[in-house]
Amino acid sequence: MIEKAVEEIKSAGVEISTNMEDRIAYCKDYNPLHLPKLLKKEFPALPHAAAFPKTTEEVSKVLQVANAYGVPVYVFGGGSGVIDAATPYEGGIAVSTLGLDFVEIDEENMLVRAGAGVVGGRLEKILNHRGFTLRHSPQSLYCSTVGGWVATAASGQFSTGYGNIENLLISLTAVLPDGEVVVERATPRRAGPDLKRIFVGSEGLLGVVTEAVMKIFPLPEEFLTLSVEYEGIGDAVRDAKALMQLKPALMRIFDDEESLRYFDSESFTLIAVFEGKGASARLEEAKKVVSGEVVDGRAEKWLEKRFDVSDISRIVPLGFIFDTIEVACFWRDAEKVYTEVLKAIRGVEGTVTASAHASHFYESGLCFYFTFAGLPADIESYYEEVWRKAVETSLRNGGNLTHHHGVGRLRKRWLSAEIGGYYPLLRDLKSILDRRNILNRGVML
Amino acid sequence: MINPKVISRILANTDLKTKMRLAKVVPKLGKADEVTRCMLCPNMCLHVCPVFDAERRLTVSPSVKARLAYLGETDDAIYHCLPCDACKNACPMDISVNDNLRAFRGGELALKAIEKFEKSIKVQTEEREGRILYFPGCRTFESDLFDTTVEVLEKLGVDFALTNVDCCGMPYYELGLIDKFKEKIAKLRQAASRYEGVISNCPHCVHVMRENGIKAAHILAVLKPVKIGGDVSYHDPCILARKLDVVKEPRKLLAEMGFEVHEPVFSGKDTHCCGYGGVYRYVAPDMAEKVAERRRKHFDYEIVTACPSCKMALKGKDIIELMADVL
Numbered sequence: 001m002i003e004k005a006v007e008e009i010k011s012a013g014v015e016i017s018t019n020m021e022d023r024i025a026y027c028k029d030y031n032p033l034h035l036p037k038l039l040k041k042e043f044p045a046l047p048h049a050a051a052f053p054k055t056t057e058e059v060s061k062v063l064q065v066a067n068a069y070g071v072p073v074y075v076f077g078g079g080s081g082v083i084d085a086a087t088p089y090e091g092g093i094a095v096s097t098l099g100l101d102f103v104e105i106d107e108e109n110m111l112v113r114a115g116a117g118v119v120g121g122r123l124e125k126i127l128n129h130r131g132f133t134l135r136h137s138p139q140s141l142y143c144s145t146v147g148g149w150v151a152t153a154a155s156g157q158f159s160t161g162y163g164n165i166e167n168l169l170i171s172l173t174a175v176l177p178d179g180e181v182v183v184e185r186a187t188p189r190r191a192g193p194d195l196k197r198i199f200v201g202s203e204g205l206l207g208v209v210t211e212a213v214m215k216i217f218p219l220p221e222e223f224l225t226l227s228v229e230y231e232g233i234g235d236a237v238r239d240a241k242a243l244m245q246l247k248p249a250l251m252r253i254f255d256d257e258e259s260l261r262y263f264d265s266e267s268f269t270l271i272a273v274f275e276g277k278g279a280s281a282r283l284e285e286a287k288k289v290v291s292g293e294v295v296d297g298r299a300e301k302w303l304e305k306r307f308d309v310s311d312i313s314r315i316v317p318l319g320f321i322f323d324t325i326e327v328a329c330f331w332r333d334a335e336k337v338y339t340e341v342l343k344a345i346r347g348v349e350g351t352v353t354a355s356a357h358a359s360h361f362y363e364s365g366l367c368f369y370f371t372f373a374g375l376p377a378d379i380e381s382y383y384e385e386v387w388r389k390a391v392e393t394s395l396r397n398g399g400n401l402t403h404h405h406g407v408g409r410l411r412k413r414w415l416s417a418e419i420g421g422y423y424p425l426l427r428d429l430k431s432i433l434d435r436r437n438i439l440n441r442g443v444m445l
Numbered sequence: 446m447i448n449p450k451v452i453s454r455i456l457a458n459t460d461l462k463t464k465m466r467l468a469k470v471v472p473k474l475g476k477a478d479e480v481t482r483c484m485l486c487p488n489m490c491l492h493v494c495p496v497f498d499a500e501r502r503l504t505v506s507p508s509v510k511a512r513l514a515y516l517g518e519t520d521d522a523i524y525h526c527l528p529c530d531a532c533k534n535a536c537p538m539d540i541s542v543n544d545n546l547r548a549f550r551g552g553e554l555a556l557k558a559i560e561k562f563e564k565s566i567k568v569q570t571e572e573r574e575g576r577i578l579y580f581p582g583c584r585t586f587e588s589d590l591f592d593t594t595v596e597v598l599e600k601l602g603v604d605f606a607l608t609n610v611d612c613c614g615m616p617y618y619e620l621g622l623i624d625k626f627k628e629k630i631a632k633l634r635q636a637a638s639r640y641e642g643v644i645s646n647c648p649h650c651v652h653v654m655r656e657n658g659i660k661a662a663h664i665l666a667v668l669k670p671v672k673i674g675g676d677v678s679y680h681d682p683c684i685l686a687r688k689l690d691v692v693k694e695p696r697k698l699l700a701e702m703g704f705e706v707h708e709p710v711f712s713g714k715d716t717h718c719c720g721y722g723g724v725y726r727y728v729a730p731d732m733a734e735k736v737a738e739r740r741r742k743h744f745d746y747e748i749v750t751a752c753p754s755c756k757m758a759l760k761g762k763d764i765i766e767l768m769a770d771v772l
Contacts, residue, residue, distance in 0.1 A: 021520070022502065024518060025502065025509045025512075038512065038515070039485075050502075076503070078488065078503070080487045096501070096502065096503065098501040117501060119492045119498075122492040122493075122498070125710060128710075129709075129710035142488075142535070143488040257454065266450065310536075310538045313482035313485040314474065314482065317473075317485070318470040318471075346458060350460075351459070353455055374463075375463055375467055376463070377462070
C-alpha cells in the first residue's frame with residue numbers, strides 16, 4: 001500500500017523521498033524522551049517516506065492519495081513540538097509543510113499572509129525590517145513554523161499584551177484528511193460560526209494548516225522594563241494581577257530557584273515590559289502599584305537569554321532528563337498550584353531540580369511553567385511518574401492540563417477529564433473528517 | 446560555571462541515590478562533543494540557515510545534519526552546508542555546524558564536487574614583483590574582477606606582486622580532502638613568505654590564509670575613497686563579516702565615496718550567505734542559485750559587496766568596480 005501511495009504521489013509531481021537521510025530527519029518531534037534514544041543511536045520511529053509539498057494543492061494531493069490507500073500521515077512543521085504529536089510511530093508518510101514558505105505583508109491593513117512552513121524567527125526578522133512585528137514569540141520562535149503555531153495553539157512571551165496565536169489569527173487555509181481544501185474570506189471579524197478555530201490546537205488531527213493571515217503591529221517606539229523582587233510567590237502573583245490593569249506587553253514571575261539561575265538572587269522576581277504609546281506613564285504607575293522592591297536590570301538579563309536552551313545539550317549526554325510542564329489556573333488557585341505541583345515533582349526520586357515561573361497572564365489568571373531535571377536510574381519510568389504526579393496534582397488543585405504545549409500523546413489520557421463533554425464531540429469530528437483515521441494517528445484521542 | 450548556591454540547593458533537595466549518580470556525572474558536565482550537543486538542540490538556528498531556507502527540508506537543517514553525522518549517515522545531507530557560520534552566530538554554544546561536519550566528509554560526493562570545481566577554475570599566469578603579494582583567488586577570475594582590481598591597485602599606487610599560485614585550498618578543505626588541502630596551502634605559504642603580506646579580493650582566501658599562519662588582509666585594507674555618490678545597499682559577505690570581523694570598514698569607505706548605504710534585512714554580522722560560499726555550488730548548484738535568488742530579494746537598491754562570489758551570486762557590483770568606473 002505505502003509503496004503504491006508513494007509512487008502515485010511522485011507521479012502527481014509532488015516531491016516525496018524514501019531516502020534514509022530524509023526518513024531519519026522526520027523520525028521524531030522534540031519530546032525529551034527521544035533524545036536519550038538518539039544518543040543510543042536508536043530511532044524513536046521512522047516514516048516510510050517524507051513528502052515535501054510546495055502548495056496547498058500539493059498537500060491536498062498527498063492527503064487524497066494517503067486517504068485512498070489508508071496510509072498514516074504525520075504532519076511536520078519544524079518538529080519542535082514537545083508532546084510527542086508528530087512522531088511517526090506507524091511509519092507511513094511524514095508530510096512536511098516547510099515548502100509552503102511565502103510571506104506577503106499588507107502594511108495598509110496591518111496583516112501578514114504566511115505559508116504554514118515559514119519559520120517564526122525569519123518571519124519576525126522580515127517584519128521588523130519593514131517596521132512591524134507579529135509579537136508572537138514562543139521560545140521556539142527560531143525553529144517553529146506558522147502552521148505549527150496554529151496546530152498547537154501556541155503562545156508567545158508577549159501573549160500577555162498581544163494575545164496567543166488564536167488572537168492573532170485573521171483567517172486560515174487548511175486541507176482536510178480527504179484532500180478537500182477549506183478557505184475563508186479574510187475579514188477583521190465576523191459573526192456566525194468561526195470554524196477555523198477547530199484547527200487551532202488540533203495538532204494535525206483534523207486537517208493540515210497550509211497558510212494563515214495574521215495581525216501585525218508597528219514596532220513599538222518605547223520599550224520599558226520593570227524588575228521587582230519579593231519574598232514569596234503570593235505577593236508577586238497579587239502584584240501581577242494588579243499590574244494587568246496597566247496592560248504590560250510581557251510579564252513573568254520567576255521563583256527563587258529560577259531567580260538564582262537567571263539573576264543570582266534567592267528572592268522571587270517579577271519582570272514586566274511596557275511598550276508603545278504611554279509606556280512611560282504606565283511604567284511609573286506600575287512602580288507605585290507594586291508591593292515588592294524595584295530592582296535594576298533583571299528584565300534585561302532575561303530578555304538577553306530568553307531563547308537560550310543550550311542547557312539541554314549540556315546535561316542530556318550525562319543521563320539527565322529535562323522537561324517543562326505548563327498549566328493555566330485562575331488567580332485564586334495560583335499559590336496552591338505552584339506549591340503543590342512543585343512539591344509533587346520534587347517528591348519523585350531522581351529529581352535534581354524543579355522550579356517554576358509564571359509566563360502568561362490574563363484578566364482571570366495565569367500560566368505556570370514548571371521546569372524539572374532528573375538523573376534517575378530509569379529515565380522512562382521517572383519521566384512517566386513526574387508527568388503523572390504533576391498533571392494530577394495540577395488538576396486536583398485547580399490547574400488545567402496544558403496552557404500551550406498541547407496534548408499530543410503525552411497528555412491524552414487526561415484530555416477527557418479536562419474537556420468533559422467536548423471530548424466525544426472531538427472524537428465525532430475526527431471520525432467525520434478523517435473516516436480512515438490517517439492523520440496523526442494516536443495523537444490526542 | 447555553575448553557581449555554588451545552585452549546587453547547595455541541589456544537594457539539599459536531592460535523594461541519596463541521585464546524589465551518588467550526580468557525583469559520577471558532574472565531572473563530565475560540558476564535555477560532550479559539539480556534534481552531540483548540536484544534535485540535541487531543537488534547531489535554534491533554523492531561522493538563519495540559508496541552506497535550509499532554500500531546500501525546505503529538515504534533512505539539511507543544522508541540528509539534523511549533526512544527527513545524521515552522529516548516526517553515521519554521511520552520504521549526502523552533510524555536504525549541503527555553507528561555511529557562512531550563520532548557525533554559529535546564533536548559537537549560545539558557539540557551534541559552527543559546517544566546522545563540525547567537515548570531519549565527516551571526504552566521501553564519493555566530495556570527489557565528484559572537487560572534480561567540478563577543478564574543471565571550473567581559471568589559472569593565473571601573469572607574474573610581477575612588488576612589496577605585498579596580491580593573491581586574487583580563483584573566484585576573482587571567475588567573476589572578471591582580476592583586471593579591474595589590477596587597474597585600481599595600480600592607480601592607487603599600491604606596490605603589489607603577482608605570482609603563479611592557483612588556489613588557497615579552501616574547496617578541498619571544505620570537502621574534507623585534507624591531504625590535498627595541505628598541499629595547496631603549503632604552496633601558497635611558500636609563495637607568500639617572500640612578501641610583507643598578502644591581499645586578496647576573496648574573504649575565503651584571506652580567512653584560509655590567516656588560519657594557516659599567512660599574514661593576509663582583505664583588499665579593502667588598501668583601498669582609498671574616490672567621490673562618486675548615490676544610493677546603494679551593501680551586502681556583507683558572510684566570511685568577511687563573521688570570520689574576518691570586517692563590518693564597519695566597507696560602510697565607512699562607501700560613505701566616504703559619497704554613497705548613502707541602505708541596510709537590507711540580514712546585515713552586518715547577521716548577514717545572509719549569497720549561496721556561492723564554500724563548495725555548495727558544486728554539491729547542489731540549483732539550490733545555491735535558489736539561495737542567491739532569495740538573497741537578491743532582500744535588497745531595495747543596487748547591491749554592492751566586497752567579495753567575488755557574492756558579486757556573481759547577487760549580480761551586484763564589487764566596491765573595486767565602483768572605483769574603477771571613476772579612477
